[in-house]
Amino acid sequence: MARTQGTGSGTGIDRSLTGLVGGAFGRLGRAGGLVFLLAGLVLSGFGAYEGAYAAGWAGTQGTLTVQQCEVSYPSNASRSSRKNRRPVRCEGTFVSQDGKSTDSNAGVQVRRRYAQGAELAVQQAEPPTAEGQAEPPTAEGARDAEYVQAGMDRAWRWFGAFFSGWVLTGLGVFCLATGFAPFGRSRISFDAAWEAAGRGVTRSVVIGMIGVGLVGAGVAFLVSYFS
Incomplete structure (x- = not known):
């Protein structure tokens, strides 16, 4: 009788553990x-x-004339990631296609370096206003804008x-x-x-x-x- 009780008690514990494990994996x-x-x-x-933006469906179309390009890696990047990934940022002057927006401190992330004077087709993402709406492309608003390199392959x-x-x-x-x-x-x-x-x-x-x-x-x- 004692042996039967012990077996029943052990079975109950096993079932409880199974239920707890099953519930934990269900939540997982x-x-x-x-x-x-x-x-x-x-x-x-x-x-x-x-x-x-890359397709030219949003933002302001224009050209960024490259002044310099720099390659920068995160301080904790591994050797393999440094070899396989080259985060390049090119800076220069942006001029919108209609000539209404300019930014002498524009910068865009690209996949490779470009020589000084190269012209990159980019889209300017207008900075938001206090109400959360996009500002019109003006020389003043362009200073806080972000840029995306345009091209259908990237899009x-x-x-x-x-x-x-x-x-x-x-x-x-x-x-x-x-x-x-x-x-x-x-x-x-x-x-x-x-x-x-x-x-x-x-x-x-x-x-x-x-x-x-x-x-x-x-x-x-x-x-x-x-x-």
């Missing part, structure tokens, strides 16, 4: 889903913002990032809705999570977002390669 899956969702939204938003790369964000967002929605953790040990299997997602609109939303994201990103990066 939803927390991971939230991270994927936020990362996807940020990536899509940033890609759309930069892509619109398509940013649009690729925009669609890549859809993939992360779709994965985040799936994990949030089902509790599935795509990394490490999960409380539920992928098959069970996929079946649960099919009981509502979750599966259709996830398939649509990931499908559009993969196709859009693939087309955008392919077009940028041949641009």
